[in-house]
Amino acid sequence: MNDLLQKVCFIFAGGAIQGFGMGVFLFPNDIPSGGAGGLAVLFHFLTAIDVGMALWIVNFSLLLVGMKYLGNKSAAGTLFAITITSISIxxxxxxxxIPVRILWFDLLAGSIFLGLGIGILLRQGVSNGGIGVIALIISYKQHILPGKPLFWINCSIFMITSFVISWQIFIFALISQWISTRIVDIVCSLNVYYTYTLDWKRK
Incomplete structure (x- = not known):
């Protein structure tokens, strides 16, 4: 019971921290936090739907697709994480x-909080949702690490978002991805293999 409570607390913290980075720093500047974030920003721009709700819809849809590969426990944890993230946003x-925004500060701060939150979630064996679920499926099918498919799928979404809203979004999104993934690596460095494979599903 204590282990379960600790896990829930960490998932809550991870979701809230990445939601803080998105809601306070990244999304107000229309900077996508990732592929799902890019789709959420795009939906918000086109329909004026709340960006937190848009992100939850995107993440939940992708989670349904990947549930077979994530396993029930991880899927439940991921659903909890994306719900906390969306509410936090x-x-x-x-x-x-923030009355006066400094774009580069927002980009840096938002990316750091984003990476910290994602790293905490991954260390608990749950996905942060989004395109990461699709990347995990591809890595499972092709027996490759998920980084490469994740990068190219995200880049494609960034390009579409930047075409609709602003070309600068593509550059900012790539910088955010680079910073946040470095933070993820730092957080997960004590147990990289466990974090980036699906072996935990079989335990």
């Missing part, structure tokens, strides 16, 4: 207003 967007 909506909460922090409303609760924290």
């Amino acid at each position: 909506s909460f922090f967007e409303e609760a924290i207003h």
Whole structure:
């Protein structure tokens, strides 16, 4: 029971931390946090739907696709994580207003919090949702690490988003990805193999 409670607390913290980075720093500047974030920003731009809700819809849809490969426990943890993340985004967007924004500071701070949150989630054996689920499926099928498919899928979504909203988004999104993935590596460095494979599913 204590282990389960600890795991739930870590998943909650990871989801809230990445939601903080997205809602306070990245999304107000229309900077996607990843492929799913890019789709959420795009949906928000086109339909004015709340970006937190848009992100949850995208993540939940992708989670349904990947449930077979994630396993029930990981899928449940991922659903909890993406729900906390989406709620956190909506909460922090409303609760924290920054009157004067410095784009590069927002980019750096948001990416650091994003990477920290994702790293915590991955260390608990759950996905942060989004395109990462699809990347895990591809890696499982092709017996490769998920980094390469994740990068190319995200880049494709970034290009579409930047074409619709602003070309600068593509550059900012790539920088954010680079920073956040470095933070993820730092957080996960004590147990890299466990984090980036599907072996935990079989235990």
